[in-house]
Amino acid sequence: xxxxxxxxxxxxxxxxxxxxxxxxxxxxxxxxxxxxxxxxxxxxxxxxxxxxxxxxxxxxxxxxxxxxxxxxxxxxxxxxxxxxxxxxxxxxxxxxxxxxxxxxxxxxxxxxxxxxxxxxxxxxxxxxxxxxxxxxxxxxxxxxxxxxxxxxxxxxxxxxxxxxxxxxxxxxxxxxxxxxxxxxxxxxxxxxxxxxxxxxxxxxxxxxxxxxxxxxxxxxxxxxxxxxxxxxxxxxxxxxxxxxxxxxxxxxxxxxxxxxxxxxxxxxxxxxxxxxxxxxxxxxxxxxxxxxxxxxxxxxxxxxxxxxxxxxxxxxxxxxxxxxxxxx
Amino acid sequence: xxxxxxxxxxxxxxxxxxxxxxxxxxxxxxxxxxxxxxxxxxxxxxxxxxxxxxxxxxxxxxxxxxxxxxxxxxxxxxxxxxxxxxxxxxxxxxxxxxxxxxxxxxxxxxxxxxxxxxxxxxxxxxxxxxxxxxxxxxxxxxxxxxxxxxxxxxxxxxxxxxxxxxxxxxxxxxxxxxxxxxxxxxxxxxxxxxxxxxxxxxxxxxxxxxxxxxxxxxxx
Numbered sequence: 001x002x003x004x005x006x007x008x009x010x011x012x013x014x015x016x017x018x019x020x021x022x023x024x025x026x027x028x029x030x031x032x033x034x035x036x037x038x039x040x041x042x043x044x045x046x047x048x049x050x051x052x053x054x055x056x057x058x059x060x061x062x063x064x065x066x067x068x069x070x071x072x073x074x075x076x077x078x079x080x081x082x083x084x085x086x087x088x089x090x091x092x093x094x095x096x097x098x099x100x101x102x103x104x105x106x107x108x109x110x111x112x113x114x115x116x117x118x119x120x121x122x123x124x125x126x127x128x129x130x131x132x133x134x135x136x137x138x139x140x141x142x143x144x145x146x147x148x149x150x151x152x153x154x155x156x157x158x159x160x161x162x163x164x165x166x167x168x169x170x171x172x173x174x175x176x177x178x179x180x181x182x183x184x185x186x187x188x189x190x191x192x193x194x195x196x197x198x199x200x201x202x203x204x205x206x207x208x209x210x211x212x213x214x215x216x217x218x219x220x221x222x223x224x225x226x227x228x229x230x231x232x233x234x235x236x237x238x239x240x241x242x243x244x245x246x247x248x249x250x251x252x253x254x255x256x257x258x259x260x261x262x263x264x265x266x267x268x269x270x271x272x273x274x275x276x277x278x279x280x281x282x283x284x285x286x287x288x289x290x291x292x293x294x295x296x297x298x299x300x301x302x303x304x305x306x307x308x309x310x311x312x313x314x315x316x317x318x319x320x321x322x323x324x325x326x327x328x
Numbered sequence: 329x330x331x332x333x334x335x336x337x338x339x340x341x342x343x344x345x346x347x348x349x350x351x352x353x354x355x356x357x358x359x360x361x362x363x364x365x366x367x368x369x370x371x372x373x374x375x376x377x378x379x380x381x382x383x384x385x386x387x388x389x390x391x392x393x394x395x396x397x398x399x400x401x402x403x404x405x406x407x408x409x410x411x412x413x414x415x416x417x418x419x420x421x422x423x424x425x426x427x428x429x430x431x432x433x434x435x436x437x438x439x440x441x442x443x444x445x446x447x448x449x450x451x452x453x454x455x456x457x458x459x460x461x462x463x464x465x466x467x468x469x470x471x472x473x474x475x476x477x478x479x480x481x482x483x484x485x486x487x488x489x490x491x492x493x494x495x496x497x498x499x500x501x502x503x504x505x506x507x508x509x510x511x512x513x514x515x516x517x518x519x520x521x522x523x524x525x526x527x528x529x530x531x532x533x534x535x536x537x538x539x540x541x542x543x544x545x546x547x548x
Contacts, residue, residue, distance in 0.1 A: 174489050184341075209379075211352055255356050
């Protein structure tokens with residue numbers, strides 16, 4: 001049978017690369033890998049990456065020992081650098097030092113909008129989960145061949161809970177409500193998913209304008225005990241006709257992973273922002289039948305395709321019998 | 329097929345902060361105070377994300393509201409208004425404030441708000457819809473409709489977590505063109521308007537047409 005189920009799951013951290021960004025304040029004890037020699041207290045030093053590809057970080061040495069070994073340091077104001085990852089090692093250089101003090105990056109600036117990488121996403125911007133450069137992606141744009149017909153039947157993305165505030169007696173732990181932080185009175189990304197077929201948004205608002213699409217709360221993924229009651233609800237099938245290019249975008253509006261005021265989502269582990277869909281791929285003859293069903297304005301489902309085939313065979317047998325060609 | 333599924337999610341988050349390519353919803357928006365005992369329109373009101381025009385059905389459209397939901401706070405409810413008539417009434421025929429929020433929790437599985445319940449406060453409790461909207465609610469061609477949120481206790485607005493957010497949702501199917509005509513026919517026949525029945529009607533029509541053509545020699 002030339003129809004088969006297919007699934008695609010996306011995670012903002014699915015590519016597995018930790019985000020990079022400006023460096024936060026350093027913790028002296030855990031940051032200093034090699035104290036070095038010939039450093040001077042109250043002096044600013046530039047740095048050179050030993051591992052990683054960050055640049056621009058400045059370090060102020062606060063105190064040194066008898067041999068000029070660094071005992072306390074901090075990030076120089078306005079020299080937080082960029083492109084650093086947690087775990088990167090840099091060397092303090094210049095200023096007559098031995099250039100042999102190395103430190104390890106322990107933390108990135110949580111309140112920065114300058115993070116980069118595939119696990120960092122701009123809020124308010126529709127991002128393709130296929131080729132958007134965020135999370136796990138596919139190499140090429142999705143496109144149906146001439147003899148293919150796709151029906152996306154199930155889909156969803158990370159849902160969000162609403163926090164109605166203290167006035168309603170809600171005494172939620174805002175730092176850990178259902179394993180999430182509450183930020184801006186929302187427990188989640190306030191994510192929307194939209195299918196783009198060729199250049200047109202599939203889900204429209206009531207005024208006919210395709211905007212962000214379907215909220216994750218209506219189509220939650222994953223379905224958990226707390227987000228499973230929607231199981232009975234039908235999901236709108238999305239038809240992708242032959243030779244159409246298509247995409248699925250996700251747009252988020254709430255910085256629920258950092259401090260609640262950023263214009264980026266900084267994802268640092270898998271499962272924080274996800275999307276998923278399941279579709280049926282009709283191929284060959286089945287794609288032609290699917291098109292015929294669409295022309296007849298009948299839903300394209302495996303059952304209806306089978307029904308069409310059965311009717312075809314029955315009619316064929318009847319006609320053959322009438323013409324005396326059927327084998328008894 | 330000219331049947332489209334649509335949803336609308338509203339919340340009391342300041343729309344005026346909207347910027348960037350994705351309109352109507354702000355980034356890290358600030359919640360707005362909802363005054364107690366006052367209805368708030370979810371589509372063309374004064375608070376939260378809004379559409380450019382009130383929802384309405386054209387002459388060749390037919391809408392079926394499949395599901396509605398709202399954050400399950402104490403004393404809040406959701407009312408559907410068709411033209412100028414509120415849909416949900418009390419048993420004596422008087423207009424009610426609508427469906428209580430705890431009967432239609434949104435998102436599905438949201439914890440019901442109960443000041444005395446630890447399970448509600450830490451989110452381990454879940455609430456499920458108390459009923460299914462069956463028969464569904466039809467919006468006929470030419471009608472305008474909207475939804476109103478009501479709270480008897482009020483919601484305090486504010487930035488960060490200083491305020492509270494509530495959200496409402498409607499999930500509906502819009503039948504267009506020939507499908508809207510069939511939907512009207514189904515309604516007149518007393519048959520529920522849904523996709524299965526729409527398909528059934530079309531299959532019957534095609535079969536009848538084929539039979540008619542066969543009897544009149546229209547097909548070989």
